[in-house]
Amino acid sequence: MNFALATGIALAAAHAVAQQHDPAMHMQHQAQAAKTAKAAPKDIRQAVKFPKVLREHTLANMRDHLLALQEIQEAxxxxxxxxxxxxAEHRLGMSSLALHGAHDVAKYMPKGMQEAGTAMHRHASRFAVAAKDAGATGDVRPALAALAATTAQCVACHAGYRVQ
Incomplete structure (x- = not known):
């Protein structure tokens, strides 16, 4: 390759890189992102109204559920x-219902939300058994599948409902 051609290619490449970092282009991207954020779809999840104390209690329980999921994954x-x-059993499973005051909050939940919550607790109890089985068999795949089924219930509930 001759020197002039190599220099031309190098200059073209440098120009292309400089354009990628052009401040005006950066501002254009930010403006487009702001438009996109403003055009975000409306939250169409069903609002579920709880008394203030139960709302705070429910949100704290859900944060504990997330923490429990993290601790389960670490384990x-x-x-x-x-x-x-x-x-899983003590913080998410059927054994945790009394601890979380499920009976008190259930009466404010629509039926679908109640069903998703009950399904999550049942799946968590199934995961607890599968996890203990993994200790005996060495096969963690059924436990991971059960954990995925548990978190799928969380995702489904949060996709359909929002606490107010």
């Missing part, structure tokens, strides 16, 4: 299957 990563199962 699975360390191959602490019994620990993962215990966390």
């Amino acid at each position: 699975l990563a360390k191959q602490e299957y019994d620990k993962a199962g215990d966390i």
